[in-house]
Amino acid sequence: MHVSERPIADQGLMPIAQQDFRDAMAGVAAAVNVITTDGPHGRFGFTATAVCSVTDSPPTLLVCLNRSASVHPALTAHATLCINTLTSEQRELSNLFGGKTPMAERFAAAQWSQWVTGAPVLEGAAASFDCRVSQTVSVGTHDILFCEVVALRRQNEAAALVYFNRSYHGLPFAMPGSR
Numbered sequence: 001m002h003v004s005e006r007p008i009a010d011q012g013l014m015p016i017a018q019q020d021f022r023d024a025m026a027g028v029a030a031a032v033n034v035i036t037t038d039g040p041h042g043r044f045g046f047t048a049t050a051v052c053s054v055t056d057s058p059p060t061l062l063v064c065l066n067r068s069a070s071v072h073p074a075l076t077a078h079a080t081l082c083i084n085t086l087t088s089e090q091r092e093l094s095n096l097f098g099g100k101t102p103m104a105e106r107f108a109a110a111q112w113s114q115w116v117t118g119a120p121v122l123e124g125a126a127a128s129f130d131c132r133v134s135q136t137v138s139v140g141t142h143d144i145l146f147c148e149v150v151a152l153r154r155q156n157e158a159a160a161l162v163y164f165n166r167s168y169h170g171l172p173f174a175m176p177g178s179r
Contacts, residue, residue: 035081041074091161
């Protein structure tokens with residue numbers, strides 16, 4: 001176990017260095033998701049690993065979004081989104097949605113449908129959660145979007161794409177209890 005050797009100030013702990021925090025978070029594996037929205041402000045999407053379950057009653061997920069991101073104005077104005085969890089075969093799609101690729105090119109790289117909210121739903125995703133944003137909380141540089149799930153679909157045997165130690169890793173599908 002590595003413990004950062006930080007002196008304790010008289011008035012409390014020293015602040016954590018931004019790079020130390022980022023390095024520690026690199027060791028936390030996370031599912032890779034493409035978050036999409038569509039509406040009066042246009043069709044937008046981005047790659048995110050800062051997604052997690054909040055509660056199952058009502059089914060709610062959270063998504064963290066940097067307020068300086070180009071998709072922020074549209075996504076918050078639309079107040080709807082789809083969280084598309086990628087399979088290990090969709091690594092390139094993650095790269096497209098995570099970079100500076102124009103939106104039209106991002107969406108042209110895959111097949112999409114629409115469900116209840118009108119947000120683009122990725123065909124072949126490991127799981128898709130069509131959501132309405134029910135609450136937004138600002139913390140530091142990011143907004144935390146609480147997203148109530150209004151429709152969902154999952155593949156029963158999809159291999160997962162995770163981001164760990166600053167690179168992608170595919171996790172093969174395994175039946176529960178199998179080795």
